[in-house]
Amino acid sequence: VSPDPVGATTGPADVQAEAAFKHWIRRLVKGAAELQAFESGQIDAVMDPATGSAILLPEAQAALQGSTRLVMSALDALPGDVCVIDAAGTVVMTNRAWRAFVAAYTGAGLGIGEGANFLAACRGVSASESVFAEAVAAGLRQVLAGARQRFCCEYVCDSSGGHCAFTFTIAGIAGNGAVHAVVTRENVSGRQRAGAPGGLRHPKASRIAAIAQAAAPNLLLAALPAKEYERLLAGFEQVKLTYGDVLYESGEQMRHVYFPSDCVVSFLTVVEGHRALEVGLVGREGMVGSRLALGITTASVRALVQGTGTAVRIKSVCFLRELHRSPMLQRALLHFTDALMMQVTRTAACNRFHGVEARLARWLLMTRERLPSSEFYLTQEFLADMLGVRRAGVTMAACALQRQNLIRYRRGTITILDQQGLEAAACSCYQHVKVKGLEAAT
């Protein structure tokens, strides 16, 4: 960062001494009033028509350098990560916290150093972050174009340090002839959202704090901006979902939508004359009832709880109301729906082409990454439904995995003993349907 105020020059290099410099400037001062003000020390700068710039007098230079230092010290003293971006999108100034973040998480969370282009960094992120990076880039462009004064959005990413959630705030400032932007990044990964001390003051505070805590592990909700999340929170109720509960039958009206925290819900489709077959699986990475976002209020599949745990739910009407007013919620939902579609299409192909043992391994891994423990309760009957095979087939596959010491299966309780071994035994589909950010916290 140059301490010199931008746009002002300090005269020729050979003019070193202050007196000589002033003498040199004096030549430019024309007119009696100008000269008088100059002699009495009331002048800060003199225009130089030859270079088309303002030449600052030594006192003004010192004061401006001092104020630049003051600004830098003030930025450094701020607890958040702050950087200043010029009209072209280049990072021109960073504070101490920002630099420390760049050093710790190279590249993650748009952590780039001075001289790098922020808009280019937004284009270079991984596929999982691109939806957030695009939103940040669009907001920054609007601020730099002067179309809006302030922009705020959430950003979720995976880094070497695990799953991270940030809030980006971008504010326009008057810069050197063009609008600059101040970007503030706040790490909200560990935030207890509305449950934070002092965060709530009304009588329902403790109930909402409990719901906030129950909702906290859900990644779809974690990706929402605080304001939109808090609006949803008001309509949430905490529910315990038990193994075997049916949330919707196919064709039924979806009265509520569910956001799992530490439970797993399977989507099953029933074909006449056959057993139910699992076609999808959702845990804390998403929600049950996302079809509402497509404008359809009935369930297309049976939603069956297959891992007991906690979830929060909200009435479909309330959810739709929030959905219509929140572009970030729409975005998060589209993102999730796309991931679910990927999972469903892959499962369809997997059921046709892969053996029961590899499919069982994949299914156990998918369940494991959504549950808080590596031990869960499942009957063979249930597993047969999940995989679309007869009970005997499940028994054989489970025994084969047990023989390899990958799992233990006793009276309906499955324990995963060797995660890596099970990944090797699973078909390649697991790597395709694996949800980023799930494995980090479990």
Place this chain on the structure above:
Amino acid sequence: VARKKRAQAHATGAPVTTVVVMCLYVAGRAPNSVKAIANLEAICRRHLKDGYKLEIVDVCEHPHRALNDGILVTPSLTKVSPGPASNVIGNLSDTGSVLAALGLHAGDPQ
């Protein structure tokens, strides 16, 4: 007689409804520039109330603007309208000369 009265009214200064348009050229947050802004704002509050328009031009950001307007040093205050145009240079601590340049008198707050 009527012609004479109009001429007298013109000579005593701008009518109450006239908006004074000014442009103040400064060099960023340099000391004399900061003083000039504060002094001018105090003068405007006391003598012009809402009857003025002030534009502040930072010559560090817009040097060409200053050069095109014939500004040689900053801080520098220019009265754009009502005519005739006038100019005051320095940190504007001399209220009397600022008022004179703006066509106002020390004793008549609007």
